[in-house]
Amino acid sequence: MRYHDSYLDAQTIAKAALAFLDKHGLAHNPIHYAIAYQHISETNAQLSKALSGILDEHSPDPYEMEILFDKYISENKPKSEKSIENLNKCIEHLETVNGESGTAVDQLEHSIDQGTDTDSTLISNIISAAKTVRNAQEKVNKQLAETRQQSDILMKELETARALAITDSLTKLKNRSGMDEYLAALPDKSFKQFCVAIADIDHFKQFNDEFGHLVGDLILKRLGKLFVEELPVPCQAFRFGGEEFVILMPECNLEQAIEVAERFRIVVAHLRFKNARTKKRLPPLTISLGVTGWVKGDDIEHALMRADQALYQAKDSGRNKVCSIKA
Ligand SMILES: Nc1nc2c(ncn2[C@@H]2O[C@H](COP(=O)(O)OP(=O)(O)OP(=O)(O)O)[C@@H](O)[C@H]2O)c(=O)[nH]1
Incomplete structure (x- = not known):
């Protein structure tokens, strides 16, 4: 969690943040407010240092505030971890489903080996095992489609991460x-x-x-x-x-x-x-x-x-x- 302030503390900081924005003639928009809040609550030392540098000279303008926000607040974390998690879940599910159909076939094999079932019981066991296998197959197909989707997302994220690694974030030129x-x-x-x-x-x-x-x-x-x-x-x-x-x-x-x-x-x-x-x-x-x-x-x-x-x-x-x- 990023903010730990109590209800009352947050209220006090919010008032001070809005007063700060008023003092510097800045609109009460979410970007300006986030900067003011983090500055007043002293929760972002780098942001405060950069902002103080500007305040020593003049009141920051909206353009400078946007740059501060991009540099010190905005988060653009890759979603790769989430995608890998999803991909692993899909694989785990596939393994479970595969296990279910294997168990049904094993049980059928066992009852045939024993030769203790009557013909009608055997037929109903075969039908039941076939149903289990068919259901499992349907689940596998569905899961495979999902896995493919997750792997496509992951590929795209990797491409983006690769492009970011060779690009200078400020000038957008290659590094x-x-x-x-x-x-x-x-x-x-x-x-x-x-x-x-x-x-x-x-x-x-x-x-x-x-x-x-x-x-x-x-x-x-x-x-x-x-x-x-x-x-x-x-x-x-x-x-x-x-x-x-x-x-x-x-x-x-x-x-x-x-x-x-x-x-x-x-x-x-x-x-x-x-x-x-x-x-x-x-x-x-x-x-x-x-x-x-x-x-x-x-x-x-x-x-x-x-x-x-x-x-x-x-x-x-x-x-x-x-x-x-x-x-
Ligand atoms: N704003 C900004 N300044 C940068 C960045 N990277 C380097 N600098 C600055 O570039 C300046 C380079 O200074 P110097 O190497 O002394 O060279 P100079 O003042 O350009 O002098 P000469 O090259 O001799 O003409 C330093 O003040 C660095 O802080 C950046 O990403 N942003």
Whole structure:
């Protein structure tokens, strides 16, 4: 159970939670209320820490509240455990039914072996055993259909869990594991021409410090979308953690890869963000990129190290730049 407050305690917390919402001009909707309740009752330390960080600066807006709710309250647990439980129950039932029909047949065999029954008793025993077996068969068929349904649900849940494991929850881009899967599935011919880039947001710490991590998260989210919208096929971006992204560029020579990176850099530099609460414009955001070639036989880690060196050069020479190192 999540809440242990007594009736009276809960009433007191509820009043304080509503007063909190009023104080910050927030609607009494379930999302805002859940945040306020958990904050006031001190039952969610991480939520309170994030909320206090915002409260130090300003009253949270509904957008920030939604992000807090998604990050610290909302639960999206996989139902796999329940499905496995159901599947096991189906199997157990199948075993019981199978046992019932086996017992009926055993009893019949026994009375035939003994030879003590009259013909009419024997016939009625055969009919009764046949009925038991037929009933059991019907039950088995029904149960099998249910088992199939449960196993389909489980398969879907496993697929979802697998997709989640290789996806970055914030940007929705594939993560490092997703990139490893992508590389493992690459046909050999793709290695003829292949480039790798690392993109990194400039002065993102400063941005976070000035506007808060939640706004920083929104920027990362927007960048994730932009990679998908702006990178030409078959280039693909992956989030490696933090504000660092890897772009794999199959079928690109170094010159073409630099062009792709440069175009993306310019798109980002032209983006304009607005603070949803204050409606004020945020300062322009820039990224730096390091590009390198990846040749057949080379370890991807080596290519990533070269791309990182190139990125370092871009940062070192003023940022908002693309630098490259040959394979
Ligand atoms: N909002 C947000 N910030 C993040 C996330 N991951 C990493 N960061 C922040 O990204 C910042 C990275 O800072 P630094 O590595 O110092 O780099 P920088 O400030 O961007 O400076 P340069 O890379 O040298 O231009 C840190 O403040 C991290 O907290 C995230 O998921 N969300």
